[in-house]
Amino acid sequence: MYDRFGERMEIGIFGLSTDDEVKLLKKRIEQKGVKATVIDFHDFPANVHMHFDEQKILLEGKNLLHMHAFYIRQLGYFWPVPQIELTKEQWEQYYGKYNNLLTNERENLSFKHSMIRMLDNEKLVVNPYDSFVFHRMKPYQFYLFQKHGLRIASFVSGSATSIVKKYPVSSMVYKPLAGGAEVVMAQDFLKTAGGSLEKRAVLFQEQVKGDDIRVYALENGIIGSAKLLHGPQVDSRVEQLGVEVITVPLEVKETALKAMELLGMKFSGIDFIRLQDGSYTLLECNPSPMFFGFEKMSKIPVSKKLIEYLMKNGGS
Secondary structure (H helix, E strand, O other): OEOOOOOEOEEEEEOOOOOHHHHHHHHHHHHOOOEEEEEOOOOOOOOOOEEEOOOOEEEOOEEHHHOOEEEEOOOOOOOOOOOOOOOHHHHHHHHHHHHHHHHHHHHHHHHHHHHHHHHHHHOEEEOOHHHHHHHHOHHHHHHHHHHOOOOEOOEEEEEHHHHHHHOOHHHEEEEOOOOOOOOEEHHHHHHHHHHHHHHOEEEEEEOOOOEEEEEEEEOOEEEEEEEEEEOOOOOOOOOEEEEEEEOOOHHHHHHHHHHHHHHOOOEEEEEEEEOOOOOEEEEEEEOOOOOHHHHHHHOOOHHHHHHHHHHHHOOO
16 A cells, blocks of 8 residues: 555554554554554663654654554553562662662653654654543543533542542442553442552542443544443453444434544544443543454454554555
8 A cells, every 4th residue: 555655655553562452453554555563662762772853753763754654552651669568678779770760761751752742743643642641631531521511420539538538439439540450449449548548649430330331433433332241340341251232322422522522532442331221421531442352352343444544544
C-alpha cells in the first residue's frame, strides 16, 4: 500500500513487542501491504537508541516523521517501589540506587512524553497525547461527562479518611484513580488498605448493578459492542468468561461518540452498565483498550477497523 506520493506506507506502534494487541496490529498492518514498526521502550535508553531535535525524531537512525501514522498501545510506566521489607542497614545501602532509579525514570518519562507531543503535532497519533493521559485522570473524565449531561454513576474523590465520614461507602466501589488495579467494593478496599489510607487519595463511585457492556468506536462511528460475561467479581476483567455480541440503542451509540469527543479520543473502548430497565449508565472511556481477546471471542473486527482508520487518515 502506497501513499499519494508513491511512497510505501508505514505505521508505528508504541508498545511492548510481546503484547498481544501490538502483535495483532502488526500482523493486520502487514496483511494490508503496509510496513509496521514497533517502538518498544522496554530497553530504552540502554539498548534502544532514540533522540530528537526540532526537526527530526530518530529511532535507530529511522526518522519517525517520515512515517504516516502511529498508534499508542503503551508508553511504559515504571513504579520503582521496593517489593520486599528492608532492614535499616539494607535500606541505607539501597537508598542511593533507589533515588537514581527515580531520577532516571522521571527523565525518561519527560523524554517520551515530550517526543509524543512533538509527534502529535506533526502526524496522526491515535490516541493523541492529551486524550491518552485521561487513563490516569478518571475523576476528571467523570466530571466532564457529568458537566455535559451524560448519565454516569455519582462519584467522590479525595482524602479517604474524610470521605468515609460523609458518604455511604457501603454502596460504593473503589476505583484506582490512575488505573492499573482491580475495582472492588469500597468496604473491601478499606479493610485491606490499612495504615496507607491516611496518606492517599481515593476514588469511590456509586455501585450500579447490571450487565457490563463494552462498545468499541472510532471517531467516525461504532465498530461493535458486546455484553461481557464474567465471574461474580465487581471488576469484569478478573474472570472473563466470554462475550455476547449485542446492538446497543442509538442513544448509547451517540453517548459513546460524545464521550470520546469530550476527551479528544479518536479510538476507544467505552464501558457501560445496562440496568434491568434497559437504560445505560456510562462508566468510562479507555484510550488504549485491550481488544485481542474481545476480537477473538466476538469476531468483531476491532483491529481491522483501527488499521483502516490509520491508513485512511495518516499523512505522508
